[in-house]
Amino acid sequence: MTESLILAGTLIQGIGDDGRPIAVEQAALYQKDGVIRDIGKADDLTAAYPQARRYGSMQHVLMPGFVNSHHHVGLTPLQLGSPDYALELWFASRMGAREVDLRLDTLYSAFEMIASGITTVQHIHGWRPGTLETIHQAAGAVLAAYREIGMRASYSFAVREQNLLVYEADEQFVARVPAEIRPQLAAHLKKQRLPLDDHLKLFRMLAADNHGQPLTRIQLAPANLHWCGDEALQAIKAEADNAGVPMHMHLVETAYQREYARRRTGGTALAHLHKLGLLGPSLTLGHGVWLNEADIERAAATGTCVCHNCSSNLRLRSGVAPLNAFRRHGLTVGLGLDEAGINDDRDMLQEMRLALRVHRVPGMDDDEVPSCGEIVHMATEGGAKTTPFAGRIGRLEPGRLADAVLFDWKSITWPYQDDDIPLLDVLVHRARGKDIESVFIAGEEICHQGQFTRVDRTEVLNEIAQKLAAPRTADEQARLELGKAVFAHVKDFYRDYLAQETPREPFYAPSSRR
Structure with missing residues (x-):
């Protein structure tokens, strides 16, 4: 039996409907x-549970752990040679890209996530060669690494059965x-x-x-419309329904994906998923940058969730997702860091600030733009609803799992902060990883002042450095040369791909040529 008390001058249980x-x-x-x-007053609970180990003080702020609702790899593409x-x-x-040991790779990004207050991650694995047996082993290594460090994770291996390099059949592109x-x-x-x-x-x-296993769950991920045929999408949906697990699917991340959907279906990707019966609360759409207004209305009507990957969309020239329209229509929205955030890391505090500010369109009506409370809700309960842990994480309430982040308020506000600014605004705008005192998952302190209690971070990073200091293997070198040889042909494939697209009418118009 383990028990503990976490004290805080302010304990944020969650975000209300009013933000x-x-x-x-x-x-x-x-x-x-x-x-x-x-949960209650500190004096009452310390008297009621005198034997419990204590953390925190009245100098701290306690809030629900963050959820990274969209994640893939550890070492970033930039680190591994892809601009x-x-x-x-x-x-x-x-x-x-170099082959990286999956235990080390998973721990590498887990260190970054946990240090920024993330307690649960939606890990979408894929883009990996192999047989059923070797991929099963690879998936097991990823899951074991999360359990080793003590992090909560929802895992899926992305289903890709076609169009693996460009948006046409592999044989045609070859x-x-x-x-x-x-x-x-x-x-x-x-x-x-x-095979499917x-x-x-x-x-x-x-x-x-x-x-x-208490820390990990398994779900399904049809990777994207262009990667799955209709029969595959319906088979995955049937499997998910039978098992009672949610699905996570990339959708219209780019304008090219929107155009692919038009060519394949004659309409939008989301309308096609609706015809196939995939929409609903058990489906999360990753990115959704190019959803139009009718798509957003349909997603809202069916309870379909969206994961907003703000920094990833900016880095990859994908566009700006219409978060303000998602908000107006009442969509459940989570926040995801995807391959890596704006600083080439997994920093949820930075991602929250970015998402808050990117969507501050010109005007003066506060309701038109996200509030700090809404952003925190996306990073906590909104993200929780996209995982199999929905209803058990994302808020601090009796009966839920004890996943929480303890912030040092003095550190956040040093050297001065006016008391008139709401606490949550100060936390979102000013908090950094250095201000996190402790991260708790399932009640266990797995990180204290940046130091991890279960795994030696320095040892893991040194091992990564040693392994990647070795020369490329013959297979790695062959793939590197193949990638360089094929790159121009991929670019040429898309040269006129958008020539027939309909004129764009952006949700946001932050600047004007004339």
């Missing part, structure tokens, strides 16, 4: 065996490239393809492996 924090002053949270049992190209060019530029690289490209793409039946088997194997 204001639901707070308890001079408070304490009592957890037992990883579950919140009691910030537009998304469609990125896939070719990443072909030569025929476009020079004859001398066709065999190598065809062989590379063949290694990347896992094997994807579904993998989900069942992982779900069986994961049975009884």
Whole structure:
């Protein structure tokens, strides 16, 4: 049995419908065996649970742990040699990436996430060659790493069965490239393809492996419309419904993906998913940058969720998702850091500030732009609703899991902060990772003042450095050369791809040519 008390001058239980924090002053949270049992005044709870270990003080602010609702890898593409190209060019530029041990890679980004207050991550794995057996082993390594560090994770292996490099059939694209690289490209793409039946088997194997694990869950991820045929999408939906798990799907991340959907379906990607019966509260759409107003209304009407990946969209020239329209229509929105945030890391505090400010369109009506409370809700309960842990994380209430972040208020406000500014505004605008005293997951302090209690960060980073200091393997070198050889042909494929698109009418008009 483990039990503890976490004290705080202000305990933020969650965000109300009005965007204001639901707070308890001079408070304490009592957890037992990883579950919140009691919340109340500090004096009352210290008297009621005198034997419990204590953390925090009246100098601290306690709030729910953050949820990174969209994540893929540890070492970033930039670290592994791929610049910030537009998304469609990125896939070719990443072909030569170094192989990184999956335990080390997972821990690398987990360190960054936890240090910024993230307690749960939505890990969407994929883009990996191999057989069912080798991918099963790889998935197991990722899940084991999260359990090792003590982080909560929802895992899925993304289903991709077609159009692996560009938005047309692999065989057609291979025929476009020079004859001398066709065999190598065809062989590379063949290694990347896992049959749909094997994807579904993998989900069942992982779900069986994961049975009884408190920190990890398994769900399904049809990777994107262009990567899945209609039969596959419906099969994945049936599997998810049968297992009672949610789905996470990239959708219209870029203008090119919007155009692909028009060519394939004659309409929008979201309208097509609606026809196939995929929309609903169990589906989260990653990105959604190019959803139009009718799409947003339909998503809201069906309860479909969206994950806003603000920094990723900016880095990859994908555009600016219409968050203010999502808000107006009442969509459930989570926040995701995707491959890496604006600083090439996984810093949720920075991402929250970015999302807050990117959507501050010209005008003076506060209701037109996100509030700090709304952004915090996206990073906590909104994100929680996109995972299998929905209803158990994202708020601090008795009966929920004891996942929380303890901030040092003196550190945040040093050397001065006027008392008239609301606490939540100060926290969102000013808090940095250095201001986090402790991160708790299932009641366990897994990070204290930047130091991790279960895994030696320095040891892991040194091991990564040593492994990647070795020369590229023959396979890595061959993929690097193939990526360089095919890059110009990928770019040429998209040269006139948007020529027939309808004129754009942006949701936001922050600047004007005339």
